[in-house]
Amino acid sequence: MECSDYGLTRTLERDNLNLNPLQRGGVLPAAARKALYEFGDGYSVCDYCEGCLDQIPRPHVNSFLDDLADFIKADAVRTVHGAREGKFAVMHALCEEGDTIVVDGNAHYTTHLAAERNGLEIVEVPSTGHPDYEIKPETYREVLEETLEETEVKLAVLTHVDGNYGNLTDAAAIAGICRELGVPLLLNCAYSMGRMPVELKTLKVDFVVGSGHKSMAASGPIGVLGMSAEWEDLLLKRSPRHEKKEVELLGCTSRGAPLATLMASLPYVRERVSRWDEEVERTRYLVSELEKMDGVRQIGLRPKEHDLVRFETPVFHEIASSHPRRGFFLYEELKKRRIVGIRRGQTRWFKCSVYGMTDRQVQYIIDSFREIVEENRD
Amino acid sequence: MECSDYGLTRTLERDNLNLNPLQRGGVLPAAARKALYEFGDGYSVCDYCEGCLDQIPRPHVNSFLDDLADFIKADAVRTVHGAREGKFAVMHALCEEGDTIVVDGNAHYTTHLAAERNGLEIVEVPSTGHPDYEIKPETYREVLEETLEETEVKLAVLTHVDGNYGNLTDAAAIAGICRELGVPLLLNCAYSMGRMPVELKTLKVDFVVGSGHKSMAASGPIGVLGMSAEWEDLLLKRSPRHEKKEVELLGCTSRGAPLATLMASLPYVRERVSRWDEEVERTRYLVSELEKMDGVRQIGLRPKEHDLVRFETPVFHEIASSHPRRGFFLYEELKKRRIVGIRRGQTRWFKCSVYGMTDRQVQYIIDSFREIVEENRD
Numbered sequence: 121m122e123c124s125d126y127g128l129t130r131t132l133e134r135d136n137l138n139l140n141p142l143q144r145g146g147v148l149p150a151a152a153r154k155a156l157y158e159f160g161d162g163y164s165v166c167d168y169c170e171g172c173l174d175q176i177p178r179p180h181v182n183s184f185l186d187d188l189a190d191f192i193k194a195d196a197v198r199t200v201h202g203a204r205e206g207k208f209a210v211m212h213a214l215c216e217e218g219d220t221i222v223v224d225g226n227a228h229y230t231t232h233l234a235a236e237r238n239g240l241e242i243v244e245v246p247s248t249g250h251p252d253y254e255i256k257p258e259t260y261r262e263v264l265e266e267t268l269e270e271t272e273v274k275l276a277v278l279t280h281v282d283g284n285y286g287n288l289t290d291a292a293a294i295a296g297i298c299r300e301l302g303v304p305l306l307l308n309c310a311y312s313m314g315r316m317p318v319e320l321k322t323l324k325v326d327f328v329v330g331s332g333h334k335s336m337a338a339s340g341p342i343g344v345l346g347m348s349a350e351w352e353d354l355l356l357k358r359s360p361r362h363e364k365k366e367v368e369l370l371g372c373t374s375r376g377a378p379l380a381t382l383m384a385s386l387p388y389v390r391e392r393v394s395r396w397d398e399e400v401e402r403t404r405y406l407v408s409e410l411e412k413m414d415g416v417r418q419i420g421l422r423p424k425e426h427d428l429v430r431f432e433t434p435v436f437h438e439i440a441s442s443h444p445r446r447g448f449f450l451y452e453e454l455k456k457r458r459i460v461g462i463r464r465g466q467t468r469w470f471k472c473s474v475y476g477m478t479d480r481q482v483q484y485i486i487d488s489f490r491e492i493v494e495e496n497r498d
Numbered sequence: 499m500e501c502s503d504y505g506l507t508r509t510l511e512r513d514n515l516n517l518n519p520l521q522r523g524g525v526l527p528a529a530a531r532k533a534l535y536e537f538g539d540g541y542s543v544c545d546y547c548e549g550c551l552d553q554i555p556r557p558h559v560n561s562f563l564d565d566l567a568d569f570i571k572a573d574a575v576r577t578v579h580g581a582r583e584g585k586f587a588v589m590h591a592l593c594e595e596g597d598t599i600v601v602d603g604n605a606h607y608t609t610h611l612a613a614e615r616n617g618l619e620i621v622e623v624p625s626t627g628h629p630d631y632e633i634k635p636e637t638y639r640e641v642l643e644e645t646l647e648e649t650e651v652k653l654a655v656l657t658h659v660d661g662n663y664g665n666l667t668d669a670a671a672i673a674g675i676c677r678e679l680g681v682p683l684l685l686n687c688a689y690s691m692g693r694m695p696v697e698l699k700t701l702k703v704d705f706v707v708g709s710g711h712k713s714m715a716a717s718g719p720i721g722v723l724g725m726s727a728e729w730e731d732l733l734l735k736r737s738p739r740h741e742k743k744e745v746e747l748l749g750c751t752s753r754g755a756p757l758a759t760l761m762a763s764l765p766y767v768r769e770r771v772s773r774w775d776e777e778v779e780r781t782r783y784l785v786s787e788l789e790k791m792d793g794v795r796q797i798g799l800r801p802k803e804h805d806l807v808r809f810e811t812p813v814f815h816e817i818a819s820s821h822p823r824r825g826f827f828l829y830e831e832l833k834k835r836r837i838v839g840i841r842r843g844q845t846r847w848f849k850c851s852v853y854g855m856t857d858r859q860v861q862y863i864i865d866s867f868r869e870i871v872e873e874n875r876d
Contacts, residue, residue, distance in 0.1 A: 125558070125765070126557050126558040126559075126561065126562050126761045126762070127556050127557045127558050128529075128532070128533045128536055128537070128557050128758055128761060128762055129536055129557075130536045130537060130542060130545070130557075131536075133542075133545050134536070134539070140545070142540075142541050142544060143539070143540060143541060143542075143544075143545070145540065146539050146540015146541055146542075147539050147540065148538055148539050148540075151506075152538075153538060154506070155506045156534060156535075156538050156755070158506055158507055158508045158509075158512070159506070159508060160526055160530075160531060160534045160717050160759075161512070161521070161524050161525050161526050161717065162520075162521060162523065162524015162525065162526075162710075162711035162712060162715075162716065162717065162718055163520050163521060163524055163711050163712060163718055164508060164511075164521075164524075164717075164718070166520060167508070167511050167518070167521070178505050179504050179505045179506050179507075179508075180503070180504040180505050181504075183503075183504065184504050201579045201583075201719070201751075202753070204748045204749065205579075205748065208748060212615075217595075229737075229739075229740045229743060229749060230748055230749055232737065232739050232740060233737055233740065233743055233745055233748045233749050234748060236737055236738075236739070236745050237590070237745050237746060237748060332540075333540035333541050333753065333754055334540060334541060337540075338540065339538050339539065339540065339542075339754055339755045340540055340541055340542070340753050340754025340755065341579070341719075341751075341752055341753050341754050341756070359607075359610065359611055359614055360614075361607075361610050361614070362607045362610065362611065365607060365611055367611055367614050367615050368615060370582045370583065370586060370608055370611045370612060370615060371582065371607060371608055371611050373579075373719075374719055375580070375711065375718050375719050376711055376717055376718025376719050376756070377534070377717045377718065377755060377756070378719070378754070378755070378756070380506055381538075383504045383506060384504070384506055387503070
C-alpha cells in the first residue's frame with residue numbers, strides 16, 4: 121500500500137485554469153502554503169493552548185479573531201468546520217425540535233440538512249423561477265408574515281449569494297423585514313465572505329457564516345461564524361462542568377492546519393475583497409463576450425453582481441448531438457486547452473467562475489470557447 | 499499585515515523532541531506531507547464528487563473507506579471532524595434531550611460536552627482514584643445496573659485509553675456487560691486507534707471513534723466513526739429532500755486536506771500499529787529508568803499498556819522551590835537540551851510520551867532528566 125494507491129495527486133486541477141466556482145475562492149496564497157507546511161502535523165495549533173482555542177496566544181489565534189471580527193464587522197466571531205456546521209450551531213442554539221424556520225428558495229442543500237438534523241420545519245420563500253431565480257424582499261416578507269400568522273418562526277435564513285445562479289440577494293432589505301417582524305436572521309455567506317465585502321453591522325443581520333475553503337483562501341474544512349453581541353451568551357454558552365469550554369462548539373472546532381491557513385490568508389483576503397469591483401467587471405466581460413455567440417445565455421440576475429455564472433449553452437448541446445465524442449467533446453476540447461472544471465459530459469448548461477484570474481486568462485478562456493464552437497460546429 | 503503577524507511558525511515544536519502526548523501520534527509521514535501539498539487548496543477532494551464524499555472515486559475515498567473499515571473491523575465507517583464530533587453524532591442519533599447515558603470517570607471533557615450539547619444526563623462510573631485511577635468492569639456493571647433500575651440508559655460510553663493517565667480499559671469485558679444489559683456501547687479510541695490495534699468486531703462494541711490528528715498521523719481536524727451494521731440505518735440516515743446526503747453528517751464532513759493526509763497515512767499507520775508491542779516496551783523502559791531517580795513516580799495502571807505516562811515528580815518540585823528560575827527551570831533546562839512539550843512552570847507532575855521515538859532518543863531523554871536533577875539538586 122502506497123500513497124499513490126488512493127490516487128492522491130491533483131496535478132490536473134492545480135496546474136490548469138479551473139473554472140469550477142467551488143474551487144476559485146479556496147486557492148491558497150504563498151503565505152498560507154507556508155502556514156500549511158508549518159502547521160501540517162496533527163494538533164499543531166494547540167501547543168500553547170490553555171483551554172480555549174480562541175484564546176491561544178501562539179500562534180496568535182486571539183488577535184486573529186479580533187481582526188476577523190473587525191473584517192466582517194461582527195461583535196463576536198468563532199471558527200467552525202464550515203458554513204454548514206455554523207448554520208447547524210445557530211439553529212441548534214436557537215431552536216427546539218419541531219420549530220419552524222423560513223429559508224429562501226435558493227438555499228444550499230446544507231441549509232436544509234442543518235435544519236433536518238435539528239428536526240426543524242422549513243418554510244420556503246420561492247424565487248421568481250426561470251430565468252432570473254430572484255429572491256425578492258417583498259416575497260420574503262409575504263412568506264414570513266403568512267408563516268407568523270400560523271406559528272412562531274425561530275429563525276430566518278437567507279443565502280447571500282447562492283451556488284446555482286450566483287445571485288446576490290438584498291440582505292439589508294430582508295434583514296430590515298426580519299427585524300420589523302422580530303425574527304433573527306442568519307446570512308449564509310459561503311460564496312460571499314472573503315470574495316466581496318460582508319459586514320454584519322452594515323447589513324444588520326444577527327448571524328453570518330462563511331466558508332474558508334470556498335471563499336477565504338483557506339485549506340478545508342473551516343468556516344467562520346460571526347454574530348451580534350445580543351446572541352453571544354446563548355451561542356457561546358460555557359459548559360457548567362468545564363468552564364472554559366463553549367458547549368455549542370464542543371470546546372473547540374478547527375484545531376489544526378485549516379485554521380493556520382485561514383489566519384495566514386486574512387491579509388490577502390482583505391486586500392482582494394477591496395478589489396471586488398474589478399472581479400465583477402471581469403465577470404461581466406466574460407458574460408458579454410460569451411453571449412455574443414449564438415446559443416449561449418446567462419441565467420440568473422443581470423447584470424452579474426458575483427463571479428459565479430450559470431450559462432445555458434444550447435450551442436454546445438447541439439454540437440454534442442452529432443460529435444463523435446458526444447457530450448464529452450466539450451470537456452475534452454477544454455482540457456486540450458488546459459481549461460478544467462466543467463464536468464465531463466455536461467453541455468446543456470454549466471456553472472463557471474473566473475474569480476482571481478487575470479484579464480489575459482479570461483480572454484484566453486473566451487477565445488477558447490469561441491474556437492471550440494468554430495472548430496466543431498457543422 | 500503579514501503572515502508573521504500571527505506568529506505562524508512552529509519551528510520549536512517541529513525541530514525538537516516533543517514529549518507532549520497530544521503531539522506524538524499526529525506527526526505526518528512523508529506521504530502525508532505530499533498529500534498535504536497536493537490537496538492544500540480549499541475544497542480539494544471535491545473535484546470528482548457526485549454528491550457523496552464517501553463515494554468520491556478520485557482520489558479514491560471510496561476504496562480508502564473500505565480499507566479503513568477493514569483496518570478497524572467495522573461494518574461501516576465515515577470520517578468526521580474529530581472524535582468529539584463523532585461522539586456528538588452518535589449521541590444525537592441515539593438519544594433525545596433529557597435522556598441518560600453512562601460514562602466512565604476518566605472520560606475526556608469532550609465526552610461531557612457532546613452530552614451537554616445534546617441535553618443528556620451523565621451518570622459516571624468512578625475510577626479507583628489515586629494512584630491507579632482504574633475503571634473496573636465490575637464498577638461499570640454496578641453503576642449501569644443501578645442506573646437501569648431508575649431509568650432507561652440510551653448509550654454507554656467508555657474511554658479506551660484516557661488522556662490523563664494513559665490507562666487502557668478492558669473494553670471487551672465492559673462491552674460484554676453492556677450487551678448483557680442491552681445498552682449500546684461507544685468506545686472513544688482517540689488515544690488508541692492508529693497507535694494500537696482497535697477492532698470493533700473483536701471488542702464487540704457498537705461504535706468506535708478515533709482521532710486522525712491525535713493518533714492517526716493526519717493533519718487536523720479529522721476523526722473516524724466506525725459502527726456495526728445494525729446502526730447504519732439510524733446513523734447514516736439520508737435526507738428525504740437530498741437523497742444522496744447523510745443527515746447526521748450534514749451531507750459531508752472532512753472535505754479537504756485532513757482527509758487526504760489520513761488517506762496517505764493509512765499504510766504507515768497500519769504498519770506502526772503492528773509494532774505496538776515495541777512502543778509499549780519503550781514506554782516501560784522509560785518508566786523504569788525515570789523511577790530509578792528518587793522523587794519520580796508513575797501514576798496510573800502498572801505496568802504501562804500505553805505510551806501516555808503521567809509522572810508525579812516531587813524531585814523537580816523541590817528543586818523549583820530554591821532555584822533562581824523557580825518553576826520555569828525544568829522547561830528551560832529541557833529546552834536547552836532540545837526537548838519540549840512539558841508545560842512552562844510545571845514541576846509537580848507532568849504527562850509525557852515517547853511514542854514514535856527511537857531507542858536512542860528515549861535514552862537521550864532519560865539521560866537528560868538525570869542530568870537536570872544532578873546539576874540542579876543542592
